[in-house]
Amino acid sequence: MKKTEILIIGTHPDIVKTIVRLINNREDWNGTGVLSAAEAINAFEATPFTVVLFGGGITEQEEQELTTHFTARHASVICIRHYGGGSGLLYGEIQQALLSN
Amino acid sequence: MAQSVLHTAASRGVADHGWLKSYQTFSFSGYFNPERMRFGALRVLNDDIVAGSKGFGDHPHDNMEIISIPLSGELKHQDSMGNAAVIREGEIQVMSAGTGIYHTEYNNLPQEPACFLQIWLFPNQRNVTPRYHQLSYKELAVPNQWQQLLSPNPNDEGVWIYQDAWFNKGVFDAGTTTSYTLKKPGNGVYVFVIDGEVEVNNQPLHARDGLGIWDTDAITVNISSKADILLMEVPMTL
Numbered sequence: 001m002k003k004t005e006i007l008i009i010g011t012h013p014d015i016v017k018t019i020v021r022l023i024n025n026r027e028d029w030n031g032t033g034v035l036s037a038a039e040a041i042n043a044f045e046a047t048p049f050t051v052v053l054f055g056g057g058i059t060e061q062e063e064q065e066l067t068t069h070f071t072a073r074h075a076s077v078i079c080i081r082h083y084g085g086g087s088g089l090l091y092g093e094i095q096q097a098l099l100s101n
Numbered sequence: 102m103a104q105s106v107l108h109t110a111a112s113r114g115v116a117d118h119g120w121l122k123s124y125q126t127f128s129f130s131g132y133f134n135p136e137r138m139r140f141g142a143l144r145v146l147n148d149d150i151v152a153g154s155k156g157f158g159d160h161p162h163d164n165m166e167i168i169s170i171p172l173s174g175e176l177k178h179q180d181s182m183g184n185a186a187v188i189r190e191g192e193i194q195v196m197s198a199g200t201g202i203y204h205t206e207y208n209n210l211p212q213e214p215a216c217f218l219q220i221w222l223f224p225n226q227r228n229v230t231p232r233y234h235q236l237s238y239k240e241l242a243v244p245n246q247w248q249q250l251l252s253p254n255p256n257d258e259g260v261w262i263y264q265d266a267w268f269n270k271g272v273f274d275a276g277t278t279t280s281y282t283l284k285k286p287g288n289g290v291y292v293f294v295i296d297g298e299v300e301v302n303n304q305p306l307h308a309r310d311g312l313g314i315w316d317t318d319a320i321t322v323n324i325s326s327k328a329d330i331l332l333m334e335v336p337m338t339l
Contacts, residue, residue: 012201015161056163056201057228083223085163085201088145092128092138099135 003030006094007049008082009040009066011057015085019055022087029094037062041069048074051097053082076101103302103317106140110309113148120155124148126293126311140291140313141337142264145221148309150214151176156207162198166222166262168251169194169206170270170331172295174215180204184233191239193250193268195260199229218293218331223339224263225253234260238270247271247281247332267334273297273324282319283334289315290334297328 006023008031010016016033023031032047034040037058043049052070054063067079078097083089114125114132123129126146127137138144144165156177169176171190178194179185181203188194196202208215238259242248250259251268259268267284283290291313292299294306300323301312314320315337322330 010163012161012163014203015163015201018161056199059228081164081227083144083163084165084221085161085198087130088221089129089165091130092133095133096135096138 001028003028004051004098005047005049006031006051006053007040007043007047008033008053008055009035009037009058010055010082011035012055012085015056018086019053019082019090022090023094026091037066040066044070044073049077050101051094052077052079053093054079055082056085104315105302105304106313107304108137108311108313110307113309120152122150124309139223140335141289141315142223142266142335142339143220143291143333144223145219146291146293146311147219148216149219150216151208152214153208153210153212157205159203159205161201161203162196163201164224164227165198166224166264167196167198168220168222168260168262168268169217170220170250171215171217174213174217175209176215176217177207177209178204180233182231182233186235188235191242192235192237193260194235195233195251195262197224197229197232197263199224199231202231220333222262222264222266222335225265225336226263229263236260242272245271245273245277245279247279265336269332269334270330272329273322273327275324275326277324278321279324280319280321281332283317285334285336287337288334289313289337290320290332292320292322293331293333295329295331297330298325299323299328299330300325
């Protein structure tokens with residue numbers, strides 16, 4: 001089964017770890033977590049992510065710069081903000097993003 | 102002209118985990134309905150029943166304004182900022198999750214279920230320093246009048262949050278007519294009937310029904326049978 005690759009970027013290590021675990025609870029999704037914009041750029045070089053989630057601690061400017069960088073390399077990537085830091089909104093955010101693709 | 106969206110009690114998502122029964126007005130966790138994603142900045146309206154001594158173990162939140170309003174029973178809250186408190190009916194608790202917070206939430210009583218509304222609003226600022234506050238509003242409640250529970254202003258009545266939102270609650274007798282004037286242009290108001298029967302702008306509502314109204318300055322509420330009502334005024338755009 002081809003899994004949907006999802007990148008989560010946030011500065012709170014425990015929350016990023018939790019989000020990755022929650023994403024990986026879904027057998028058709030694969031989550032990768034990074035803690036900075038630089039790590040996100042490196043991860044994106046290695047993996048063609050379908051969805052990118054901007055989590056807590058990422059500034060609006062970083063979001064804009066990363067979105068520009070990612071869409072220039074992979075036009076169909078979906079970049080969205082993640083809110084809530086847990087399972088409550090996560091699945092809905094990703095499913096909504098995939099529906100809009 | 103005012104626009105509205107009706108969410109009847111029976112149309113809500115339901116999650117039954119044994120220890121927790123949760124009725125969800127908007128998509129949440131395993132309940133996903135693309136037409137039920139939010140009402141403006143109001144993203145979560147969960148009507149939760151937690152069994153005695155059970156609850157939510159340590160879990161994180163970030164960038165969300167989280168409001169808990171107990172309807173019966175007691176909830177015990179502990180968080181990574183060192184706060185530990187019990188909240189009961191007549192009290193409201195707010196957490197600005199901001200850059201990140203961990204907390205637990207348990208029914209503080211061994212036998213009696215804890216029933217509470219858990220409400221999440223998108224914040225108007227991301228990555229704020231996390232904060233927690235709770236207060237009792239019971240002593241100031243006046244029958245047949247709205248009571249402000251929440252606002253964006255630290256010096257105003259009730260708790261405050263990082264959003265241009267105002268919550269009002271009231272218990273009204275049958276036959277009463279009341280109104281609510283919105284505080285901020287462009288905001289909408291979400292009416293949630295906790296108990297009783299009302300008509301809002303001539304739309305009949307029963308217990309646990311919700312009605313979102315926008316493109317209006319005010320609403321009129323006719324009380325058909327004694328009713329406990331929560332009004333949530335929120336921005337319609339993020």
